[in-house]
Every structure is written in C-alpha cells, then in structure tokens.
Amino acid sequence: GQQLNQSPQSMFIQEGEDVSMNCTSSSIFNTWLWYKQDPGEGPVLLIALYKAGELTSNGRLTAQFGITRKDSFLNISASIPSDVGIYFCAGQIYSGGGADGLTFGKGTHLIIQP
Amino acid sequence: GAGVSQSPSNKVTEKGKDVELRCDPISGHTALYWYRQSLGQGLEFLIYFQGNSAPDKSGLPSDRFSAERTGGSVSTLTIQRTQQEDSAVYLCASSSREKLFFGSGTQLSVL
Numbered sequence: 001g002q003q004l005n006q007s008p009q010s011m012f013i014q015e016g017e018d019v020s021m022n023c024t025s026s027s028i029f030n031t032w033l034w035y036k037q038d039p040g041e042g043p044v045l046l047i048a049l050y051k052a053g054e055l056t057s058n059g060r061l062t063a064q065f066g067i068t069r070k071d072s073f074l075n076i077s078a079s080i081p082s083d084v085g086i087y088f089c090a091g092q093i094y095s096g097g098g099a100d101g102l103t104f105g106k107g108t109h110l111i112i113q114p
Numbered sequence: 115g116a117g118v119s120q121s122p123s124n125k126v127t128e129k130g131k132d133v134e135l136r137c138d139p140i141s142g143h144t145a146l147y148w149y150r151q152s153l154g155q156g157l158e159f160l161i162y163f164q165g166n167s168a169p170d171k172s173g174l175p176s177d178r179f180s181a182e183r184t185g186g187s188v189s190t191l192t193i194q195r196t197q198q199e200d201s202a203v204y205l206c207a208s209s210s211r212e213k214l215f216f217g218s219g220t221q222l223s224v225l
Binding site: 031033035040041042043044045048088090092102104105106107109 | 118147154155156157159205207212213214215216217218219
C-alpha cells in the first residue's frame with residue numbers, strides 16, 4: 001500500500017518562530033489533508049487540498065499540494081504556545097465512494113519553548 | 115450529535131479480559147473508521163465501514179479484534195482476551211466524503 005514519509009518527526013522551536021513540515025510519497029494522491037492532534041483529543045482537520053499546485057491558507061497556516069501530487073507541506077507562521085501538538089498529513093485516493101484509501105503520515109511533534 | 119462520540123473515554127482492564135469500545139458517528143455520515151494510536155505514535159488503520167458494503171478489515175492485527183456497525187450508525191470495537199500490547203488510544207472517525215472527523219478516543223490500559 002501507499003506510504004507517507006512525514007518530516008521532521010519532532011520540532012523544538014521558540015515561540016514566534018515559523019514552522020515548516022512536509023510529507024512525501026512514492027504514490028500519487030488526489031487529496032492531501034493536514035490534521036492537528038492536541039493531547040488527549042482526536043485529530044482535527046486543519047486544511048484540505050484538492051488540486052496539484054494548490055496553495056491554501058487558514059489563518060497562520062499555509063499548506064500546498066505539490067505539483068507532482070506526491071508531496072505536500074504545511075507552514076505555520078509566528079508560532080504561539082497553542083500550536084503545540086502532533087501534526088499529521090494524510091493522502092487520499094478519492095474514488096467517489098468515500099474517504100477510502102486514506103493514508104496517514106507518522107506525525108510531527110511540535111514543541112514550543114516560551 | 116455535533117461530533118463523533120466515543121465511550122468510555124478511559125478503560126482499564128486486566129490481561130485476558132474482553133473489552134468493548136463504542137463509537138457514535140456524526141449523524142448522516144456513511145463511512146466509519148477505527149484507528150489505533152500507541153503512545154506518541156501515528157495512526158494505525160484497523161477497520162473501515164462504508165454504508166452497507168462489507169467492511170474493510172485489512173488493518174485488524176489479530177482475530178481477537180472485531181467490529182460491527184449496527185443500522186449504519188453506532189459501531190462497537192471488541193477486543194477479546196486483551197494483551198498488554200493492546201494498550202493504546204483507540205480512535206473512531208466518520209466521514210461523508212473525504213474529510214474525516216475524529217472522536218476523542220478511548221484510552222485502553224491493559225494491566
């Protein structure tokens with residue numbers, strides 16, 4: 001099956017710094033999704049990307065769907081303490097029947113030092 | 115309901131006992147997923163229900179794990195003869211198209 005390589009595995013940054021993480025795959029995906037998981041909670045969808053080359057922002061978050069459809073990145077600008085958590089990328093081959101074929105990366109642990 | 119609801123939120127059990135974990139998906143969502151997340155790790159796919167189709171059980175780690183979805187809504191994940199390595203957070207998610215909405219999970223601890 002498909003595999004996603006998400007990096008970095010963890011990040012230790014200072015408050016106010018910008019953050020960048022990415023996912024790559026040997027497979028082509030139709031959709032890329034980015035989720036954030038707070039401690040003790042389930043992952044929450046941040047951004048969904050549907051088209052190669054698409055660049056989408058959600059507040060301080062920006063994500064792009066790679067032109068080759070095999071990669072995606074997520075940037076967070078001016079990090080704040082509540083950005084702490086685990087960020088997951090997910091790639092999907094959407095066949096029209098639902099969210100089948102959804103593959104998750106192993107996550108990026110973001111730790112912010114005040 | 116407004117979101118995916120899972121119960122219990124925490125479950126402590128003894129090795130060898132059976133456990134049942136429940137998931138109430140978002141009303142109207144046709145797809146339901148179970149994932150397992152070990153401490154600090156990624157999401158391990160377990161099983162996927164889509165409408166009335168046969169479930170995709172390809173992620174279940176052993177025959178001690180089973181799941182059912184009654185009436186296309188509530189789902190129960192059952193783990194028989196629990197082992198210590200079953201300790202993890204079990205997450206349920208539902209979707210109507212490509213976006214998954216997760217519950218808060220059940221933290222299972224097998225002593």
